Amino acid sequence: MSFTRRSMLGAVSLLASLSLGVGAARAEDTIKVGILHSLSGTMAISETTLKDVMLMLIEEQNKKGGLLGKKIEAVVVDPASNWPLFAEKARELIAQNKVAAVFGCWTSVSRKSVLPVFKELNSILFYPVQYEGEESERNVFYTGAAPNQQAIPAVDYLMSEEGGGVKRWVLAGTDYVYPRTTNKILEAYLLAKGVAKEDIMINYTPFGHSDWQTIVADIVKFGSAGKKTAVVSTINGDANVPFYKELANKGVKATDIPVVAFSVGEEELAGVDTKNLLGHLAAWNYFQSVDTPENKEFIAKWHEFTKNPKRVTNDPMEAHVIGFNMWVKAVEKAGTTDPDKVIDAIIGVEVPNLTGGTSKMLPNHHITKPVMIGEIREDGQFDVVWQTKDLVPGDAWSDFLDGSKDLEADWVEKKCGNFNTKTGKCGG
Amino acid sequence: MRVFAVLALFAALALPAAAASLQETLARFAANDFSETAKAIDEIAESGAPQAASLIDALLNRRLAVTPDGGVFFTDAQGRAFDALTGSPVAAVPKGAQLVRTNNKLRGQIENSLGTLRLQAPDPAKRREAAEIVLRARDVSALPAVRTALSREQDPVIAKVLRETEAALVLSRPDATTEQKTLAISILRARSDQDAIAALRAATAGAPFAIAQEARRAIVAIEKRLEVQAAMQNVWYGLSLGSVLLLAAIGLAITFGVMGVINMAHGEMVMLGAYTTFVVQEVFRAYAPGAFDFSLLVALPLAFLVAGLVGIAIERGIIRFLYGRPLETLLATWGVSLILQQAVRTAFGPTNREVGNPSFMSGAFDLWGLQITYGRLWIVVFTLVVFAGLLLLLKATSFGLRMRAVTQNRRMAASMGIPTARVDALTFGLGSGIAGIAGVALSQIDNVSPNLGQSYIIDSFMVVVFGGVGSLWGTFVSAFALGIANKLMEPVAGAVLAKIVILVLLILFIQKRPRGLFALKGRAVES
Amino acid sequence: MITRMIVSALGDRGSLVFLGLLGVAALFVALSNLLLPPGSALHVPIHIVALLGKYVCYATLAVALDLVWGYCGILSLGHGAFFALGGYAMGMYLMRQVGTRGVYADPVLPDFMVFLNWKELPWFWHGFDSFPFSMLMVALVPGLLAFVFGWFAFRSRVTGVYLSIITQAMTYALMLAFFRNDMGFGGNNGLTDFKDIVGFNVQAQPTRIALFLISVAVLALTYAVARVLVTSTFGKVLVAIRDAESRARFLGYRVESYKLVVFVVSACMAGVAGALYVPQVGIINPGEFAPANSIEAVIWVAVGGRGTLTGAALGAVVVNAMKTTFTSGLLAPYWLFMLGGLFVLVTLALPKGIVGTLQGWFAKRGEAKRVETSEPSPPPEAPAAGKAESAS
Structure with a gap:
């Protein structure tokens, strides 16, 4: 009987072709940049845009003549919202495609998953999303906000006279590490500011939670104790739309109980009818509505690149813009894409951000950013109602x-x- | 009309001595600074200018703009432009004018002051809303306005709210007499809701012992009542969750329960229905924005058709080769579900699409103290209608008869002359079509994204299996049982634990009744 | 006698070829990575070794699943749970090995506990600093869960699609539970950033090759155990249960005990596969419990050929290799179309899977030649699970 032998031979030849196809790394005159964002699965909803913005940035840089006299080539892979696949794809990008740097990841767990790979193979990752902090790795540059660049200023604002003088707090989040850590930090911060323990309510919900009736009712009840109440929401992407729909239906208005969100931006609001959400808040380091020449130019280019005048821009996109420009500058400064040299060269590099300031890479691999509070408008955009005077350095x-x-x-x-x-x- | 009433009040309240000139006031807007705007609002309110009310209204609704040279303009709800200084109409707001921004605090301030002013608005709904706003804000200075309004109020319902508002304000006044306060406490006790508790709580601070004691007792009484209400409210939440589960599962009860196809692409049929709604609404937005409320009515049959036709295509193309091999249908439909998801992602993009709520599905109303949102109510009603319709179709039409015949004994049905292949296709199409109209309803409360289906598929299978495969009534009872159990558990255990507990209970239940709640009786040993 | 049983079970050509090829392939991969220069055409880079190691773990899981599904008709949609539990046991051991090298340099607590303010190690973490204890747990925890679950389910005669759905409910409940940060398993981030395993750096090349070879050995062992089981009298009863459960019961066999034994054995195998998977991919997270993962494992078995064991292993490798290839490069945006299309095609065109179809084909040819064949005939069309079509 030779049938199993044949099938096994088939399997082996398949494996062999897989492994051999690998060795053929072409020595072309390009610099490769890896893009590691999920294009399918649950996170595709947020990450696909970041892939597009990276392609745009690379195309633009190539129009300007490339980098070190070479063209930049984007290598796109799809880790499919699957965390072990993130590690596998990261390894593939670095070991097989020999990319000079990788721009990617959204969730904390995807970053944690690829981290050992970047350390082992000594490459560079630019991570563009706001996160819980508590990390600073040699091979990673964090271009999104650390908690002190988003959560704490937002709470400060709400406590202030201008923000409504909030005295009572609901910390509502999805049960994973970013909300847990952020809420731990906020709780400690609020207690230090003299807020009583019984004036803080903490609530966690599972991923993709879609039935918010009970929780919204609890929030309304908690908020009717006679003290000004606000909700600090670290609810993750998918669960936000039903949450906001429930809020709107229950008639919770921003003037009664404002909700300030850290994971809701222009992109997430694109799926919601905002006419009932006027005035609810979000804290970010960038809003599409920011009125600067840099931002206008960026939005125009984005619309042209995507051929869609309705595509919105958001904060993690700006983080990639900053990160990519910093990397380009650092490579030019170092004269090479060698990761060790770039990692040293990039510290202190300054590039203009899209909101009129100049962001700088700090020795802790985080960057300086302005913090802005925006209120939701009828058109799904945000009105910036408050912003820090100076840029805030990220604290790991x-x-x-x-x-x-x-x-x-x-x-x-x-x-x-x-x-x-x-x-x-x-x-x- | 309303504007006139407000104006009259403005005029009555105006304090001419303190009023700065309107021009100076309007200059404050040019700064586009919140504290300046706040001052400007107060000054406008005090100015007694005839255009004051429309000015403030425009500010609230983002229709007030300043030009770089200091001119202030606003438009009214109909889009007509006015010069703020003179109040006279102009052709248009000049180009380059910037909208004056507001924030929550300002809007709160405006609403509170407008609240006082709107107490005498001609529209009863507005008056009531205004009274509630004042009650919540408990701004003591509004007391005279409340009393004036109360003296003129004809509508008994609004008069009651006004009396409660008066009571809340009286309690917040340090100089009110004991009798006044005792009366106020009893009025609020009768109101018996969270706002009453808030007002009573404010009264306990710094009040004489007797009053504070009385207020505390009232709070305890109200809280007790609220607890009962909360339990009832939870049952309602459970019903509403149950109807969502039922809606998602009902199509599966046909394709899986009746036909025996383990249809992993069921969730994607729901998703197709939701996307159909999105497309229909886009068309409405573009061509008939006025008739937007009817968009769902149009979407329903279309969603049924789209999902049903896709279902028939799947049945004809794939599933008909797999009858009698139910586990293989799992494999094939899983493949179909991947393809459909990616197809939608490619066609519509990976992000959420916006599906709006028609006006009859927005907002909420009170029923014996229960807060019921229209959206949820309509979904419950809709689910029941769909279920009843399906039962009727199965039990009272010839198609239903044929369908039951084919699923019970295919060969016998065939020899009786029933075109089994056609009935199979139509049955699968029916199940898919119902999933499609479930998508229309779910688009009202959930994300419309390519992942929509995935989030319902597991729950749907649980519902059908818990109820007993093949029994429509089983599915019905099981959906509501799971929904209510989940919601009753949630306040105690939290959302995550509640769900885990439900799953464990479900596993244990199946041990007790290995064929679900409503097991079908049969003589076959194996089944 | 036992030796004879093993020899006769593994003496068929299919097994010999499978085990032989597995051994040759493993040695080739290991040696080529160690001995050949990186530039050589036959050199297998280390990241491919890690990738192959992952496939081999999946293949082990698939063999375990095929044992219960292919031979006993228990369609478990929750085998991912056993795999993940084994993985977590290994992950906990690896976390304890980190010691003071975590970012907070806490000698006892893993990093995620430090920053979420855990004061002491939860009770269930004790003992995982010991390698033998952890290895025991790798098999024991999934085995115990399978025992408790199977004890109830099989005695209550939960069968077919009902059983499938409650196994799915089980893995779903576990996923939700492990997502909870209060559980003390690191929540969504799971366990990651491992340093070393029994004193060797997890990421070092020799460790990777060793892990790969151990995984291959485990796959071979799993296969051998499964083969011995299914060719023994015990296995004949399993097949009888699969094809006609009530008849087997009427003949006096304790159906539930047979099912329970094979279910527990399979769960232990899945646990061991999970344990080897974790150090090679570097992370274990509640996502491994996702019902979709378990369904995918079923699909590997179906693609390769249900009730063939070799087919299950092959299916796991083929599907995952396709996933790896399709998710990069030009095909990336369309890979779900291809994967989905593959599943549809396999069910329609190859209802017995790759190996099952080949077996049938060769069996027919052999019959035509020699009329009789020594091969055990492929399992007949098994209507074991999902009798739903008879209901209405």
């Missing part, structure tokens, strides 16, 4: 968590991401 380790308040990240002097100021040593 929160000062409000027991475990991390003594930690500091400094890849220039201390050469480590978790220097403990008490023991004077680097961890891990």
